[in-house]
Amino acid sequence: MKLVRYGAKGKERPGALDADGTIRDLSGMIDDIGPAALSPESLARLRETDLQSLPSVAPQRLGTPVARSRKFLAIGTNYRRHADEAGMPHPAEPILFTKAISCLSGPDDDILLPPGATQLDWEVELGVIIGSVARHVARADALAHVAGYCVVNDVSERAYQLARGGSWDKGKGYDSFGPVGPWLVTADEIPDPQALELFLEVNGTMMQGGSTADMIFGVADIISYVSGFITLEPGDIIATGTPHGVGMGMTPPRFLAAGDKLRLGIGGLGEQNQTVVPDAR
Structure with a gap:
């Protein structure tokens, strides 16, 4: 469904x-x-x-496919080829960070370019939406706690994330940095979350293409691991990492500018379309 x-x-x-x-x-x-x-x-x-x-x-704007999420969590450096392009070792444990709930936006809403931002980047990711409380869950039982799956764009400002000290969170949580949707596809329609194809285009040029089979830690591993530190509740969203092809990993790096258009999606989970606009608020 x-x-x-x-x-x-x-x-x-x-x-x-x-x-x-x-x-x-x-x-x-x-x-x-x-x-x-x-x-x-x-x-x-x-x-x-x-x-x-x-x-x-009638066709109209779509919002995030889940309301009143209490947590928006994410896993970093979770695809082998993405770790390789970033020159980072494959992590021994999942790298966990938080995206602000206030950054959630609809799948086709504009992405805001923060004033002074210079390194706005894209990350197509498989999103997992929790359907029942998960606390210290065994890997074998983890997928039973999934309500469904969705597309997430883990929009990131790399200078905020990496060059300004502290945690990654401030590079991940600006308003509009969390497009989710278009749909929540219930888990019964996705028999194997580790067999999904992802893609992302910028201005019609393919930047990312990959498979969730390249994840270092699969969905079941992630839920089991995170639930040992944080109680997962219905409506919580977990973005599970991005494949290779982000702007930061290119030579030279390629970052987003006002007017750029993104199209991204995952097989069976739909597509998103966004335009980057200056934040004039």
Whole structure:
């Protein structure tokens, strides 16, 4: 099942895609696609729904496919070829950092270029959305805690991230640095999260192409590991790392500028399209 949230920012409504790709309104069944809607029991009820019987919705803006997430976590340097291009050793344990909840944005919303930013970079990633509480979870049980999967662009300002001291977080959390969606694809439709193809284009030129098979730590490893440090709750989002081809790894480096257009996606999980615009607020 493909779940969406549609409408103006801050006023999104819950929906699902039918077999023809038409959005069907779920607001008569659930108030939103928030933590309560992501439980295994709730998702089972939604899967039994005859979507054709629900009102159709005209194409419009999509928001993040999950509401009221309490945590937006991410894993760094988690693809072998990406580690190699960055000249970094393959980590012995997952590198964990946080993206600010305030950076979440819709899959096609503009990316804001912060004033004075010089090293804005892209990272297509597989996102994992938690559906049930995970605390000290064994690897063998980890995927049972997944509600679904989505596309994430882990937008990063590399100078903020790497050249200004402290943690990575301040290079990862600016407003609009967390496009998520277009859909939450429920876990039953993704039998193997380690067999998904990812891509990202800038201005029509392919920059990233890879497979989740290249992950150093797979989804089950990540959930098991993170749940030993942080209790994972329904609605939490984990971005699981990016394949090779980021701007920082090019010779010379290539960073985003105002007017650049991105297209990115993952097989079976949909595509995002964004334009970089100066933050004039």
